Amino acid sequence: MKINNKIINEIKDKAKSFFIDSSGCHDWTHIERVYNLAIRIAKKEKANLDIVKIAAYLHDVGRKEEMEGGGKICHAEKGAELTEEILLSHNLDKEIVENIKHCVLSHRYRNEHKPKTIEAKILFDADKLDSIGAVGIARDFLFAGYLGCNYLYTGNEKKLSKQGKKYEYTKEDTALLEYYYKLKKVKSKIITEAGKQIAKERHAYMVEFFKRFELEVRGAL
Numbered sequence: 001m002k003i004n005n006k007i008i009n010e011i012k013d014k015a016k017s018f019f020i021d022s023s024g025c026h027d028w029t030h031i032e033r034v035y036n037l038a039i040r041i042a043k044k045e046k047a048n049l050d051i052v053k054i055a056a057y058l059h060d061v062g063r064k065e066e067m068e069g070g071g072k073i074c075h076a077e078k079g080a081e082l083t084e085e086i087l088l089s090h091n092l093d094k095e096i097v098e099n100i101k102h103c104v105l106s107h108r109y110r111n112e113h114k115p116k117t118i119e120a121k122i123l124f125d126a127d128k129l130d131s132i133g134a135v136g137i138a139r140d141f142l143f144a145g146y147l148g149c150n151y152l153y154t155g156n157e158k159k160l161s162k163q164g165k166k167y168e169y170t171k172e173d174t175a176l177l178e179y180y181y182k183l184k185k186v187k188s189k190i191i192t193e194a195g196k197q198i199a200k201e202r203h204a205y206m207v208e209f210f211k212r213f214e215l216e217v218r219g220a221l
Helices: 005-019 028-045 049-058 063-068 075-088 094-105 118-129 133-146 157-161 175-181 183-189 193-217
Strands: none
Touching (some): 005 049, 005 063, 028 049, 094 118, 133 193, 157 175
Protein backbone atom coordinates (compact mmCIF):
# COMPACT_ATOMS: atom_id res chain seq x y z
CA MET A 1 0.00 0.00 0.00
CA LYS A 2 1.11 3.55 -0.73
CA ILE A 3 1.06 6.44 1.71
CA ASN A 4 -2.03 8.64 1.90
CA ASN A 5 -3.18 11.42 4.23
CA LYS A 6 -5.36 9.05 6.27
CA ILE A 7 -2.35 6.83 7.02
CA ILE A 8 -0.16 9.81 7.87
CA ASN A 9 -2.73 11.12 10.37
CA GLU A 10 -3.19 7.68 11.93
CA ILE A 11 0.57 7.30 12.34
CA LYS A 12 0.75 10.78 13.83
CA ASP A 13 -1.87 9.84 16.43
CA LYS A 14 -0.02 6.60 17.22
CA ALA A 15 3.29 8.46 17.55
CA LYS A 16 1.76 10.89 20.05
CA SER A 17 1.05 8.01 22.43
CA PHE A 18 4.80 7.50 22.94
CA PHE A 19 5.24 11.01 24.35
CA ILE A 20 2.85 10.95 27.29
CA ASP A 21 4.70 12.32 30.35
CA SER A 22 7.89 12.76 28.32
CA SER A 23 10.58 15.28 29.27
CA GLY A 24 10.26 18.82 27.92
CA CYS A 25 13.40 18.41 25.83
CA HIS A 26 12.00 15.53 23.84
CA ASP A 27 8.25 15.94 24.05
CA TRP A 28 5.71 16.28 21.27
CA THR A 29 6.64 19.94 20.69
CA HIS A 30 10.11 18.72 19.68
CA ILE A 31 8.48 16.40 17.15
CA GLU A 32 6.41 19.26 15.75
CA ARG A 33 9.46 21.49 15.36
CA VAL A 34 11.47 18.75 13.67
CA TYR A 35 8.49 18.05 11.40
CA ASN A 36 8.26 21.70 10.35
CA LEU A 37 12.00 21.97 9.73
CA ALA A 38 12.07 18.68 7.83
CA ILE A 39 9.24 19.74 5.53
CA ARG A 40 10.93 23.09 4.91
CA ILE A 41 14.20 21.37 3.96
CA ALA A 42 12.49 18.59 1.99
CA LYS A 43 10.74 21.07 -0.28
CA LYS A 44 14.06 22.69 -1.18
CA GLU A 45 15.84 19.35 -1.58
CA LYS A 46 12.95 17.90 -3.61
CA ALA A 47 12.59 14.86 -1.37
CA ASN A 48 9.58 12.59 -0.83
CA LEU A 49 7.40 14.66 1.52
CA ASP A 50 5.28 11.73 2.68
CA ILE A 51 8.34 9.74 3.75
CA VAL A 52 9.74 12.78 5.55
CA LYS A 53 6.45 13.50 7.33
CA ILE A 54 6.10 9.99 8.74
CA ALA A 55 9.78 9.72 9.64
CA ALA A 56 9.60 13.01 11.52
CA TYR A 57 6.59 11.85 13.52
CA LEU A 58 8.23 8.53 14.43
CA HIS A 59 11.88 9.41 14.87
CA ASP A 60 11.84 9.59 18.68
CA VAL A 61 9.29 6.89 19.56
CA GLY A 62 12.11 4.94 21.22
CA ARG A 63 13.26 7.88 23.33
CA LYS A 64 11.21 7.08 26.44
CA GLU A 65 12.71 3.59 26.70
CA GLU A 66 16.21 5.02 26.34
CA MET A 67 15.60 7.52 29.15
CA GLU A 68 14.02 4.91 31.41
CA GLY A 69 16.94 2.56 30.71
CA GLY A 70 19.51 5.15 31.71
CA GLY A 71 20.86 5.43 28.18
CA LYS A 72 21.63 1.72 27.80
CA ILE A 73 19.12 1.47 24.95
CA CYS A 74 19.74 3.43 21.75
CA HIS A 75 16.50 5.27 21.06
CA ALA A 76 17.18 5.31 17.32
CA GLU A 77 17.59 1.54 17.16
CA LYS A 78 14.58 0.93 19.38
CA GLY A 79 12.65 3.52 17.39
CA ALA A 80 13.41 1.70 14.14
CA GLU A 81 11.96 -1.52 15.62
CA LEU A 82 8.80 0.24 16.76
CA THR A 83 8.56 2.07 13.44
CA GLU A 84 8.58 -1.20 11.52
CA GLU A 85 5.76 -2.57 13.68
CA ILE A 86 3.67 0.57 13.18
CA LEU A 87 4.24 0.76 9.43
CA LEU A 88 3.59 -2.93 8.81
CA SER A 89 0.26 -2.59 10.61
CA HIS A 90 -0.72 -0.23 7.78
CA ASN A 91 0.43 -2.71 5.09
CA LEU A 92 2.76 -0.16 3.52
CA ASP A 93 5.03 -1.25 0.70
CA LYS A 94 8.31 -2.82 1.80
CA GLU A 95 10.38 -0.12 0.08
CA ILE A 96 8.51 2.60 1.98
CA VAL A 97 8.92 0.78 5.30
CA GLU A 98 12.65 0.32 4.78
CA ASN A 99 13.18 3.98 3.84
CA ILE A 100 11.35 5.29 6.90
CA LYS A 101 13.05 2.75 9.17
CA HIS A 102 16.42 3.90 7.86
CA CYS A 103 15.48 7.53 8.54
CA VAL A 104 14.67 6.73 12.16
CA LEU A 105 17.70 4.48 12.64
CA SER A 106 20.19 7.00 11.27
CA HIS A 107 18.87 10.27 12.71
CA ARG A 108 21.17 10.05 15.74
CA TYR A 109 24.86 10.82 15.27
CA ARG A 110 25.92 8.97 18.40
CA ASN A 111 25.52 5.58 16.74
CA GLU A 112 27.18 3.87 13.78
CA HIS A 113 24.24 4.22 11.39
CA LYS A 114 24.72 6.99 8.83
CA PRO A 115 21.91 8.53 6.74
CA LYS A 116 22.08 7.39 3.12
CA THR A 117 18.82 8.50 1.53
CA ILE A 118 17.92 12.15 0.98
CA GLU A 119 14.95 11.71 3.33
CA ALA A 120 17.21 10.31 6.07
CA LYS A 121 19.67 13.17 5.62
CA ILE A 122 16.82 15.66 5.93
CA LEU A 123 15.51 14.11 9.16
CA PHE A 124 19.05 14.04 10.56
CA ASP A 125 19.49 17.73 9.79
CA ALA A 126 16.08 18.78 11.11
CA ASP A 127 16.66 16.95 14.39
CA LYS A 128 20.09 18.53 14.85
CA LEU A 129 18.86 22.02 13.93
CA ASP A 130 16.37 21.86 16.79
CA SER A 131 19.32 21.64 19.19
CA ILE A 132 20.83 24.99 18.21
CA GLY A 133 19.62 28.58 17.88
CA ALA A 134 17.19 30.13 20.37
CA VAL A 135 15.21 26.92 20.82
CA GLY A 136 18.43 24.96 21.20
CA ILE A 137 19.62 27.23 24.01
CA ALA A 138 16.29 26.87 25.81
CA ARG A 139 16.41 23.09 25.44
CA ASP A 140 20.00 23.05 26.67
CA PHE A 141 19.13 24.69 30.00
CA LEU A 142 15.93 22.67 30.28
CA PHE A 143 17.89 19.44 29.82
CA ALA A 144 20.43 20.41 32.47
CA GLY A 145 17.56 21.00 34.88
CA TYR A 146 15.94 17.71 33.93
CA LEU A 147 19.17 15.91 34.83
CA GLY A 148 19.22 17.66 38.19
CA CYS A 149 22.35 19.65 37.44
CA ASN A 150 23.55 21.43 40.56
CA TYR A 151 25.08 24.46 38.84
CA LEU A 152 24.27 27.18 36.32
CA TYR A 153 27.97 27.08 35.44
CA THR A 154 31.21 25.91 37.11
CA GLY A 155 33.95 27.77 35.28
CA ASN A 156 35.52 24.48 34.18
CA GLU A 157 33.45 23.97 31.06
CA LYS A 158 36.11 24.82 28.46
CA LYS A 159 38.69 22.61 30.16
CA LEU A 160 36.33 19.65 30.50
CA SER A 161 35.12 19.94 26.92
CA LYS A 162 38.69 19.44 25.66
CA GLN A 163 39.44 16.30 27.63
CA GLY A 164 37.84 14.00 25.08
CA LYS A 165 36.20 11.81 27.68
CA LYS A 166 33.32 9.55 26.83
CA TYR A 167 30.43 11.89 27.43
CA GLU A 168 28.03 10.75 30.14
CA TYR A 169 25.55 13.12 31.74
CA THR A 170 25.96 13.75 35.47
CA LYS A 171 24.65 16.30 37.96
CA GLU A 172 27.88 18.25 37.48
CA ASP A 173 27.23 18.79 33.77
CA THR A 174 25.96 22.27 32.95
CA ALA A 175 24.20 23.76 29.95
CA LEU A 176 27.42 25.64 29.22
CA LEU A 177 29.40 22.39 29.11
CA GLU A 178 26.87 20.92 26.69
CA TYR A 179 27.38 23.94 24.48
CA TYR A 180 31.16 23.58 24.42
CA TYR A 181 31.16 19.82 24.16
CA LYS A 182 28.40 19.33 21.62
CA LEU A 183 26.21 22.22 20.49
CA LYS A 184 28.91 24.44 18.98
CA LYS A 185 29.89 21.49 16.74
CA VAL A 186 26.41 20.78 15.41
CA LYS A 187 26.69 23.17 12.47
CA SER A 188 29.56 21.13 11.01
CA LYS A 189 27.44 17.96 11.11
CA ILE A 190 24.64 19.26 8.89
CA ILE A 191 24.43 17.47 5.54
CA THR A 192 21.96 19.14 3.17
CA GLU A 193 22.52 22.52 1.55
CA ALA A 194 19.17 23.82 2.77
CA GLY A 195 19.99 22.63 6.28
CA LYS A 196 23.37 24.32 6.21
CA GLN A 197 21.76 27.67 5.49
CA ILE A 198 19.48 27.35 8.49
CA ALA A 199 22.34 26.12 10.67
CA LYS A 200 24.52 29.10 9.79
CA GLU A 201 22.10 31.61 11.25
CA ARG A 202 21.11 29.52 14.27
CA HIS A 203 24.74 28.79 15.10
CA ALA A 204 25.69 32.47 14.96
CA TYR A 205 22.86 33.40 17.33
CA MET A 206 23.85 30.68 19.77
CA VAL A 207 27.53 31.67 19.75
CA GLU A 208 26.66 35.29 20.51
CA PHE A 209 24.36 34.24 23.34
CA PHE A 210 27.02 32.20 25.12
CA LYS A 211 29.64 34.90 24.55
CA ARG A 212 27.36 37.36 26.33
CA PHE A 213 26.55 34.79 29.01
CA GLU A 214 30.22 34.48 29.91
CA LEU A 215 30.74 38.26 29.82
CA GLU A 216 27.87 38.73 32.24
CA VAL A 217 29.24 35.99 34.49
CA ARG A 218 32.49 37.97 34.73
CA GLY A 219 30.59 41.21 35.30
CA ALA A 220 31.92 42.63 32.04
CA LEU A 221 28.41 43.51 30.87
